[in-house]
Amino acid sequence: MIHFDNVSKRYAGSHDALKRINLRLPKGQMAFLTGHSGAGKSTLLKLIAIIERPTRGRIYLDGVNLNNIRNRHIPYIRRNIGIIFQNHHLLYDRPVFDNVAMPLVIQGYRHKEIQKRVRAALNQVGLLHKEKAAPITLSGGEQQRVGIARAIVHKPALLLADEPTGNLDPDLSRDVMQLFARFNQVGTSVLIASHNLDLIRAMGTPVISLQDGKVSNNTLPYYHPA
Amino acid sequence: MAWLLNHLQVTLASLGRLYRQPIATLMTVAVIAIALTLPISLYVAINNLSQLSAHWDSSTQISAFLYPQVNKQQAQILVGRLRLNKDIRSVKLIDKQTGLAEFKKTSGFNDALKFLNTNPLPIVLVIQPDIDSAQPLKTTQLLQHLQNENQIELAQLDIQWVKRLFALLEIANRSIWVLGSLLALAVLLIVGNTIRLDIQNRRAEIEVAKLIGASDAFIRRPFLYAGLWYGLLGGLLAGLLSSFSFMLIAPPVHRLTLLYHSSFQLSGPSLSQILILISISCLLGLGGSWLAVSRHLKDIEPV
Numbered sequence: 001m002i003h004f005d006n007v008s009k010r011y012a013g014s015h016d017a018l019k020r021i022n023l024r025l026p027k028g029q030m031a032f033l034t035g036h037s038g039a040g041k042s043t044l045l046k047l048i049a050i051i052e053r054p055t056r057g058r059i060y061l062d063g064v065n066l067n068n069i070r071n072r073h074i075p076y077i078r079r080n081i082g083i084i085f086q087n088h089h090l091l092y093d094r095p096v097f098d099n100v101a102m103p104l105v106i107q108g109y110r111h112k113e114i115q116k117r118v119r120a121a122l123n124q125v126g127l128l129h130k131e132k133a134a135p136i137t138l139s140g141g142e143q144q145r146v147g148i149a150r151a152i153v154h155k156p157a158l159l160l161a162d163e164p165t166g167n168l169d170p171d172l173s174r175d176v177m178q179l180f181a182r183f184n185q186v187g188t189s190v191l192i193a194s195h196n197l198d199l200i201r202a203m204g205t206p207v208i209s210l211q212d213g214k215v216s217n218n219t220l221p222y223y224h225p226a
Numbered sequence: 227m228a229w230l231l232n233h234l235q236v237t238l239a240s241l242g243r244l245y246r247q248p249i250a251t252l253m254t255v256a257v258i259a260i261a262l263t264l265p266i267s268l269y270v271a272i273n274n275l276s277q278l279s280a281h282w283d284s285s286t287q288i289s290a291f292l293y294p295q296v297n298k299q300q301a302q303i304l305v306g307r308l309r310l311n312k313d314i315r316s317v318k319l320i321d322k323q324t325g326l327a328e329f330k331k332t333s334g335f336n337d338a339l340k341f342l343n344t345n346p347l348p349i350v351l352v353i354q355p356d357i358d359s360a361q362p363l364k365t366t367q368l369l370q371h372l373q374n375e376n377q378i379e380l381a382q383l384d385i386q387w388v389k390r391l392f393a394l395l396e397i398a399n400r401s402i403w404v405l406g407s408l409l410a411l412a413v414l415l416i417v418g419n420t421i422r423l424d425i426q427n428r429r430a431e432i433e434v435a436k437l438i439g440a441s442d443a444f445i446r447r448p449f450l451y452a453g454l455w456y457g458l459l460g461g462l463l464a465g466l467l468s469s470f471s472f473m474l475i476a477p478p479v480h481r482l483t484l485l486y487h488s489s490f491q492l493s494g495p496s497l498s499q500i501l502i503l504i505s506i507s508c509l510l511g512l513g514g515s516w517l518a519v520s521r522h523l524k525d526i527e528p529v
């Protein structure tokens with residue numbers, strides 16, 4: 001699903017955030033990305049969503065070399081990815097339903113189909129009864145789950161999450177992680193950046209560890225260090 | 227079909243957005259309307275004046291003074307010939323006696339003229355040209371043609387003042403286009419700036435939309451429609467304002483022209499002129515939002 005081939009990323013006027021990364025995430029696989037703050041977790045996820053471009057090396061998504069994707073074709077790549085990033089909150093000027101429906105509206109789904117899929121997505125995150133609620137009236141955990149529903153409503157092949165449990169208590173965190181595990185069970189590839197080591201250990205999922213922009217450890221089954 | 231439906235939805239949604247910020251929307255629309263009312267009103271006013279002058283021009287006549295030795299019979303043959311000319315609508319012959327009588331009546335030289343034992347006045351032909359006022363050159367040609375007639379000593383047309391008026395109207399006309407272009411540019415910038423602020427206010431929404439794979443066209447659409455709405459509403463208001471202004475000043479203008487025995491009626495902008503105004507306004511709105519969108523949307527990327 002994801003293949004990093006000798007990828008480096010240097011931000012303008014900064015040091016290398018990622019150094020010669022090689023890794024493969026097979027289709028249908030779930031994995032955690034860990035590492036201390038500043039290790040390069042967010043950067044790695046952003047490269048996959050083409051929010052940033054690599055300075056060196058190649059990234060393949062489902063066999064497609066992302067270096068060859070022109071800017072105006074980025075939207076079509078992103079439509080295959082469900083993205084749950086910390087700083088992309090819900091839109092507070094519209095109800096939960098409309099927030100979750102956004103990916104479908106963007107892709108021109110019909111009204112009936114949108115209704116069906118949004119309800120299904122909200123049902124999966126256990127918030128079907130909140131579809132008319134304003135996001136501001138929801139708890140932090142509920143808002144996070146609405147964000148997840150928005151990321152999976154169009155059934156993407158890959159889910160990327162950056163610190164999805166960042167500000168949730170342990171119980172809620174476990175619920176959210178189990179939600180990801182359930183999407184993975186139905187075939188979605190999942191990559192989650194998190195430094196919640198206790199929770200990661202409890203999940204028994206492969207872990208890619210980053211340290212200062214390098215892969216320091218990788219428990220993915222098909223991993224062959226370069 | 228789904229595509230059309232989406233466009234319709236976006237159109238209504240952007241109108242709804244304007245409706246939810248009534249004060250801001252009204253301000254923008256009012257500024258657009260005022261900027262457009264000025265040139266359209268001047269344009270219509272000058273159009274009115276041109277029509278007035280055209281009316282005067284077509285009523286200009288040529289006086290042809292015949293040589294003194296030409297007698298009435300010869301003159302009548304000439305009149306017959308001139309009537310065949312397609313540039314001449316009518317010819318009226320004023321013989322020596324009639325001329326003298328008129329002269330006595332209007333000049334006050336009645337007593338002095340009694341001492342003359344011969345009539346010094348020539349026969350005069352009053353010729354009404356049948357020439358479109360838009361072709362002043364043809365009038366000059368007709369004048370030349372008359373001048374070349376053997377029996378005509380002098381053919382005279384007081385066209386100078388008409389020419390001057392035309393020249394003035396031409397200047398006014400050009401000025402309006404200059405003024406209109408400047409104000410159109412202003413409308414473009416007003417809409418552009420309003421849309422720019424709108425884009426800034428909806429930054430979060432745009433970032434999320436880009437992150438979940440919205441195409442540039444999709445993100446552009448609501449802003450372009452907003453610009454179109456601004457243009458449409460501004461154009462409509464400008465049409466109303468200018469029509470209303472003309473309705474206000476028409477009665478006094480009518481009273482004024484009555485004093486000059488003219489039946490001139492000031493007419494406000496016509497329906498087709500208003501429709502053209504609204505179309506231009508819509509284009510300006512769309513253009514302004516296009517400017518803002520193409521400059522500012524690409525600055526917003528998810529981080």
Ligand SMILES: Nc1ncnc2c1ncn2[C@@H]1O[C@H](COP(=O)(O)OP(=O)(O)O)[C@@H](O)[C@H]1O
Nearest residue numbers: 011014017035036037038039040041042043044
């Ligand atoms: N936009 C940016 N410009 C410059 N440097 C950045 C930018 N984003 C991240 N970095 C730097 O890159 C390194 C990796 O950051 P990041 O990927 O956010 O780490 P993590 O998510 O693991 O905390 C850090 O040293 C950070 O300061």
Ligand SMILES: [Mg+2]
Nearest residue numbers: 041042043162
């Ligand atoms: Mg991070």
